[in-house]
Amino acid sequence: MTYHHFVIPFNIGVAVLFAIILVKFTIWIVKLEPVDKKLIRKNFFSIKTLEAVKESFMEGLLHRKIFMVNPVLGYMHMSLAFGWFLLIVFGNFQAQFYTRTVIHPPHYPIFFNFFVTSPDEYLFKASFEFLMDLLLLFILTGLMIAITKRFYSRIVGLKKTTRLKFFDRLALGSLWLIFPLRLFAESFTSGIHHNGNFLTGTLGDAFAKFLPVEQLALPAWWGYSIALGAFFIALPYSRYMHIPAEILLIFLRSFGVRTRRNYSSYSDIEVRSCSRCGICIDACQINKSLGMNTIQSVYFLRSIRENNVDDEKLFTCMLCGRCENVCPVGIQLSDLRVTQRTKNGVRNTSSYDFLNPPPYKIADVVYFAGCMTHLTPAIKKSMLKIFDIAGVNYYFMDSDKEACCGRPLILSGHYENAAKLIDYNKKLIKKSKAKVLVTSCPICYKTFKEDYRLDIHVMHHTEYILKLVEVGILLLEKGDSRVVYHDPCELGRGLGIYEEPRILLEKVSRLLPSDDEKENALCCGGSLAGFNLSSAQKNAIRDDALASLMKSNPDKLITSCPLCKKTFSRGTKVQVQDIAELIASSAYVPEKKKISLKPEAEPVPVLS
Amino acid sequence: MTKKVVIIGGGIAGMEAASTLSRMNIDVLLIEKKQQLGGHVGEWDHLFPNFRNAREITRSLLYDLQDKHIKICTSTEITGISKKSGKFEVRTTQQQTFKADSILLSTGFDLFDARKKEEYGYGIYENVITSVDLEQKLKESNVLTMASGVIPKRIAMIHCVGSRDEKSGYFHCSKVCCITAVKQAIEVKQKLPHAEIFCFYMDLRMYGKKFEELYREAQEKWGIQFVRGRLSEAAENMDGSLQIKSEDTLSGRPLKMNVDLMVLMIGMVPSESTTFLGKMLGIHFSEDGFINHDDIHLENNLTNVPGIFTAGTVTSPMTITDTIADARSAALKIATYIS
């Protein structure tokens, strides 16, 4: 026997699911930006596809990243995803071994224990029966954690779990029923036919003693099939759509597709790939320090899906990138937020026609201090001192009448307006004929790197100073102050500069570790992106970040962002310095040793 | 023989000085021309910066006056004072004569007569009142209305009326009006939550403890608006509301606005009693009309006449806090002098 009416719900479910996914995937791919389509064509037949397969396996099934954040949560996701995957794979093998054919109806392996009740032998029968029971047990343990999590989130380390909608409830309910029903169906059948293994067999025997298993078996199979069918139909409209979407996302991402300035089809795939795991809620300082838990990425993405993005969700976020850092799916959460600010924000155009280029200077290095640096003049002064000590021919581009770099406008969703500032600054940079652009502000740095498309080196001063030290132009004296380093969001998570400052600090001080370092660094709260935060709220965020940094009781707090410096120095009596200040006070030029300013080979960007 | 001090003026300065001296076993005669002690504070409702009931102050000061060293003459005015061999002889309207080793002048201040600012129309326009009128209204009634009985929708508080104004004849700053305006604005807003309140100021002098905080609270919590500009004139509209004009100096533009009620924050001016007694005693006055100190830092309770001391607002406008401190310091100076 290979068919019974009860398989109909399952088959309908499968058909609907595949049809919908096919349609959705097609629409997504067709709607992709031309540049993205080009990337797909270019990379489809390359090693990148294999990498994507591997990543799909690691993330989609094993949930490696969730494991790393929280092993219990990781196990839960893995048992359900990977366990079910194996159940299907081995179920098919079992069916193939039993029927000795490759092709059979899709429902056949799923309901194998209903159709195959005879004690006929086939290859690896015992092993298959044991494995199938083991996998079922594996899934059921995960399911138990999931159910527990729903009722008591803390056990898996999450403080706040996500809230559900109708299709989510339908999908979740049916998902919860699928495996218990399979357990009962197989157990009851085993109670009649004794075709179960250690789990279903034992349970079947036990049930047979006090239950009318013969009457119960068929309804249980019906239930199992209906639960599956319901789940498959609900899936595309529920959070579980993230499963297929994430796989597509992984492939597109490995081909180089990204969310750029505007919300694209790829952004939509990212939004649909969110598994609502809620890990972002815990990472968010606005949740931790302010107790505000309505704006986090998981809710933000939902508001995009439900088309009800509001100002609070858009503009409260500081775009610190901590959520993006922990997101198991690797969604570009900060960029997505910016695209939505652009889309939903105020539309107006500024001409900035008052910008008249000041006199420029031909130089090797262009120094752009940045607006914020002008309010922390010690940084500016230190950088000029370092340039002088190193004998660098530099052009201080924004020494007096400065235009903004444009990043604050981008963060507010005014990319078109920012483009005008970018254009203006770019012309000045080009005119100077410099080979290197050095900036003291990570906010500027980020936009110089990402939006300016300059054909010269763009460096934050931490990188640049390190280069000077490495080529021996700048000598540093080791000091004994105990310092702790704060990674600015835009420099660290934003552009991955973690090591350069640490190498420098090791040279001039005693660098102490801190709890939240590098990728996990806390935001100072001063962010130019958090438009909606009051100064009291910003102070609360700052104070929590300070508390973490001050645990080791350092002599100085070192950072490499003028805004972080300004923000922190208002909240602590401990001296807060920019790395440039510390270096400038430790730097010296060796006696009588003249520095050669002749051109050198690449990639030394100091000299022309 | 116990020494005796005559204190002229039974406001809070005189009261506090009297009780301080009595605690030093010095006999005190406290003379007040009104029926009751307490002066201006006795007529006030609530005090800045914490909205404390003013009666608590006078009650507490009165309690401290119950002492065998203290004799009080109310409804008594001074007709003459003479000095013979270091002793003073004080004659009163009650035909009494008192001998004293020292005299403390605590005759306080008078309120600026707002009618002198003709262009603001006090006494002419029905809906122009002074801060003192407002305080009385707040004290007596739970509702604040226009003359017609209608609830005002917009109220303007006009700072520096009779202060810092050459045209009124007073150059000095009365010190308490800014914070009083803020206090009263908040009280009005509490009574009339839907009213718009504007303070027209020249400078906001929030120098005292908790003053700046109250100012900020007025903005933040009560939505009171502040316009920097001196009112040039007020005119009455048909409905009795007022059209006021000022420069909005912070935007550099003239401003015209209709308000239902206008409150003039009247300043403190030298009291007639002080001027009368000071002239009689040959005391030096400074240009502002208040009693002068030769040494403004170290001898700020002394006058140019030995044996005559000052406490409180006879020398310049003061807050209650400063007046009390000044009275205590005067008592100490007197005690040192007469021993």
Place this chain on the structure above:
Amino acid sequence: MKTEGKKRVWEDYQKEIAEDHYYFQRSCIRQNFFPGSETAFLKILTGELGRDIMDDPHHTTCTGIGYHADIVPFDTTMTVVARHFALMTENGYENMIISCVTSFGIYTEILETWKHFPEVLARARRYLKKATGREFNIPKNVTHASDIIYKFKDQIAAKAKYRLINQQTGEPLKVVEHIGCHYSKMFPSWGVGGAEFPYVLQGMVESWGGEVIDYPERRHCCGFGFRQYIVRANRGYSVANSKKKFESMKPYKPDFVVCNCPGCTMFMDKWQYTISEMEGKTYDEYGFGIPVLTYEEMAGLVLGYDPWELGLQMHQVQSEPLLDKMGIPYDPAEKYKTASGKTFRLPAEPTSLKVCV
């Protein structure tokens, strides 16, 4: 409005006004634009009140307009004024009546200057002596012509043929009184009632049965402003001021405006035409505009003088509706007749302002 409050202010600003024997100073603007006014003034003083007043053909302009337009220097103006004092002295008079408010401002400014800076007075005497060989006494009493009418308002009321009462309704006429800025705004104590609540015109209106309306922009300048008017490009500023006043008084439905300054009378009157031409707006109910009278014309109407003798037809805003309200008879046929019986050239008709032809 509390009248007792106003009365208290008025009591503070009482000025001494001479009883008799006046030396009269005419006004350039008034005699040119409202020629009936000064004639009526002299007629009232001599005819009705039996006072001695000298109308001296030898005096000149006070130079006030030139002075305020930055054309004539102070010392020149001062010397011209000194000459007028000399004329007065030579003719044996001690009390001076000044018809023009600009002149009145000039005289008070000079007298106050002399009071505070005796050396300036000495200089004035020197200049006058050098230029004309004349010497002068400072007048004992200097008043504006409106002060005189104010002083005798009750005597005029006693002789009144008409009162400022709407004959149809029996209600007092609603009058806007407008005081020239230079009457009392510079030196409040020189004006009856002071600067904030001047009483000089209000006293007349009340005495003759009318009711003064106190509208918000009462204090505002008419907009003459000398330099503002004299330079054509600046006239927009001037007219804007009058407009502000008209907008403010309109809701009170005034029956007429009375001014004590010739400049104000002229601009309050003529700008109504300008505004009507530029914006099509008039400020009375029927499109005739609000008549603007001098106080002499008002007094003349009360005393029953012929409106055309008074020169009301010389105004831009025509006063027939007002005459009708007061019940004053007039002959339309006589309106534009000269003394010799000829009809003079009729004025062109305005576009939107209604006139009675």
Place this chain on the structure above:
Amino acid sequence: MKEFGFSITKDRQIDYDQNDHRLLNFVLENEPSFIVCISCGGCTATCSAGNLIDFNIRKLNILIRRGETEDLEREINKCMLCGKCMLVCPRGINTRNVILKIKEAIQKFR
């Protein structure tokens, strides 16, 4: 209409009662910190755009309070949102959000 060679000058006076205060109310509602401005001018002094052109954000804020919003759009667009004003504001006003809200209000009540 006759041509006299001049026009009636427009009043510079702020007529508070005639002005529209919706924009102000919208900004106050959405960024309440706006109310505590004391017009110290720190924002204007540090302003990047103000350093380059006649742009006085302090004055604009006052004009908004009085309901004077003519030219506001052209003026506010000079802002580069760099955020220096926020760092210097002694009263902790969220100046950048104020500007965003002003822009939003301009669009809303245009």
